[in-house]
Amino acid sequence: MAEAESADVSGWGFGWLDGRATEERPPWGYSGLLADRLSRANSALDIDTGGGEVLAEASVLPPRMVVTEGWAPNAEHARTLLGPRGVDVVESSDGPLPFRGSSFDLVTSRHPVHPDWTEIARVLAPGGRYFAQHVGAASAFELIEHFLGPLPEQRTGRDAHAEAAAAEAAGLLVDGLRIAHCRMEFFDVGAVVWILRKCVWWVPGFTAAAYEPQLRELDRTMRAGEPFIATSARHLIEASKPRT
Secondary structure, three states, X not given: OHHHHHOOOOOOOOHHHOOOEEEOOOOOOHHHHHHHHHXXXXXXXXXXXXXXXXXHOOOOOOOEEEEEEOOHHHHHHHHHHHHHHOOEEEEOOOOOOOOOOOOEEEEEEEOOOOOOHHXXXXXXXXXXXXXXXXXXOOOOHHHHXXXXXXXXXXXXXXXXXXXXXXXXXXXXXXXXXXXXXXXEEEOOHHHHHHHHXXXXXXXXXXXXXXXXXXXXXXXXXHHOOOOEEEEEEEEEEEEEOOOO
16 A cells, blocks of 8 residues: 555556556557547647547657646646657646637547537537547446445446537537446555546545555455456547538
């Protein structure tokens, strides 16, 4: 636990969990699909880019590539990683996107915090496309509810079909929606401490000291050879802005 509490959680990489936890990946391969779309775009915006790690996997970026990130340490990491490739990193979180209307022919995001469909539609050029992988409903809630107890109302948030309906209500045409549920395994209590420090919205205000009884309970079962199992939810959504 002490090791996990002192480990770096900046950026959006998860290498610290190697050997400690695993998460099954959705079948569609988001990074590869994203790279293909970026290679064919002239101007693109990646929302909530984190530390820029996913975008950096693309070998070809559009002539104009902009990313937004609301957490300052992640934004600085993205500048270091993407700046040498000419990417403009804009610190922006809540509120309207700081761009003119019809600025981009491609808008992307991997796990946006709260997709603002009206703003996405506004900054897309006519004929432009939105392509993203979102966190789905009740993702990792087995772990979250171990600490917070039952959360029946929160389990209904981030529903894929509700998000698709919201996108269409904002004027976009949703022409692709795929849903996946993936197995997560945590093999030691340090992995749990680290992930809850990194994903601060899972258990708001989490500290190891505050949740020591729950952590000790997990530790006992893990030391007995039983990993903690949870399920992540993801959906791949693609939409376009009409030309007229």
